[in-house]
Amino acid sequence: MEETSDLDASDNAYFSDDHDSTSENDDDDEENLDFAPVIPEKDIKKEYEVDFTVHTESDIFKFQKSEIDQVSSFLGGIPQHIVASLLRHFKWNKDLLMERYMEDPDGVARAAGVVIDDSLSAVASPKYVSINGFCCDICCNDEAGLATLALSCEHRFCRDCYEHYLTMKIDQEGESRRIQCMASGCKLVVDEPTIKLVVKPEVFAKYQKLLLRAFVDDLEYYKWCPAPNCVYAVEYHIGSSSLTEVIPTVHCNCGHSFCFGCSLPDHQPCICPLVREWLKKCADDSETSNWISANTKECPKCHATIEKNGGCNHMNCRKCKYEFCWVCQGPWSEHGSQWYNCNRYDERASVEARDAQGKSRAALEKYLHYYNRFANHEQSAKLDKDLHEKTEKKMEEMQNSSELSWIEVQFLREAVDVLIKSRMTLKWTYAFAYYLERGNATDLFEDNQRDLEMAVEQLSGLLEEPIAKEKIFELKQKVLDKKVYVAQRREVLLIDTSRGLREGRWNYTAKFK
Structure with a gap:
């Protein structure tokens, strides 16, 4: 890339010959100074980011051709289309191909579905x-x-x-x-x-x-971007065993971010094995759990799961014969004409499970706690995408009612992008937290999660505010400040999580390979 100077003509005057006071020794010292190149802040890799390369189809085609040329010359000039078939059979592992070919050329050719003879008759063009x-x-x-x-x-x-x-x-x-x-x-x-x-x-x-x-x-270290109609491939060198220590999020030139390990959209800070477990659990349990939560309750006495099949709130447990109220779950004997408390909310502490069914119910409540918040942020992120259209209108409105230029109102679009990215991060924090064992590290993680969540909701509220002409600059400053704060809180959470992964700080309730 061509380098450009940040100095204009007037700046060059400082380096003119008029400065005779500079000694020769000073000049020598300046020549010996070794200045480190200044790296733009956007190009500095953060702790939770990985090194990767995005390739075009042309790059991939050239790489493929170089692999074919190399093997073709090694195998004594076998036609390139035959070599390509051999390499496809060995999943483009050229070392394995050449080793096996030296041992048994006929067997390799037969397994790959090609014919190679001494006269290389395969070079002849096919014809009718x-x-x-x-x-x-x-x-x-x-x-x-x-x-x-x-x-x-x-x-x-x-x-x-x-x-x-x-x-x-x-x-x-x-x-x-x-x-x-x-x-x-x-x-x-x-x-x-x-x-x-x-x-x-x-x-x-x-x-x-x-x-x-x-x-x-x-190829083991290459993947096509999973975005629809995308023509780019991403190269990233990682072993499957490393997926418990790093979340390999890569960013394609088309704008799509995805995990190189599992090809799902960016799921930081949750590692791939936990994402797989969580999505499987959601697919298996979410609908069943939602139905159970909405349509059943536990008997207050024996904790049997009961489904209400009539309009009356007077329930009679078939297991222990206990009579209670479906609404407040209090004893039905107290629901006479002189005492009625169903309209009052009673915030009862959760009771320790007493049997297997109670433990199952407690596990269900834990799952629903995390699932509901996971699903809520997923839905909020989808709704926030609609903000892009609203933001375009707001940007035009701000231009028309103030002296701000089109460039100066871009902060709104940038704030929406930060908001959506942070929503998706929050979504996956709940999947990650579901599998964490309790401890000091988990408490710190939940503190960071809470701070990010509060900041995200505040930024979302600011972006939803109507624009008042007399408060445009005040709103702009608030949005800019909150956008920076949200981005910072997201970084704090991701950096701490990535460090924990490398240090082996996190302990999980799930067992995965």
């Missing part, structure tokens, strides 16, 4: 051939001059059948790695030159794109 008296086994067409095609296995079919077969495989099934010969039981792979000859150009273009995507899918 007309054979007198030929009858296609697929369509039974035996007309004179029928164009036919056969691979090295000599299984011959007519051009139309081959085109239909390959087009269906590519266009409908999305196959590219291992499209095999049409003959039943034949494992020979249809090579790239043959596919280019047979199918239409648009189908072949899709085939090449599928091959490129399959190439990245086979």
